[in-house]
Amino acid sequence: MKNRIKVERAEKDLSQADLAGQIGVSRQTINSIETGRYVPSTILALKLAQVFEKTVNEIFQLEETD
Template structure:
């Protein structure tokens, strides 16, 4: 699964720590999701999408291997 959280954070001008605080997780969790080492739960993905005001499909996409 790919994501564009880093790009969306840059557009919104927020840090990993600020995003983490907004959705109630640690900065390390955001880091592992951004670097594709962790696939977020549905709830977490929806919370991230809500922060950016976009559908979850605009933030996350499946790889061909998924």
């Protein structure tokens, strides 16, 4: 699964720590999702989408391997 978190963060000028704080997870959780080390829960994806004012589908996309 691909994601656009890094880009969305840049557009809102948010650090990983900022974003983590807004959503209520650890900074490492954001980093791990952003770098594809693990797949977030749907609740987390919805919260990220909410912060970025986008849909989940705009931020996360399936790949063949999924």
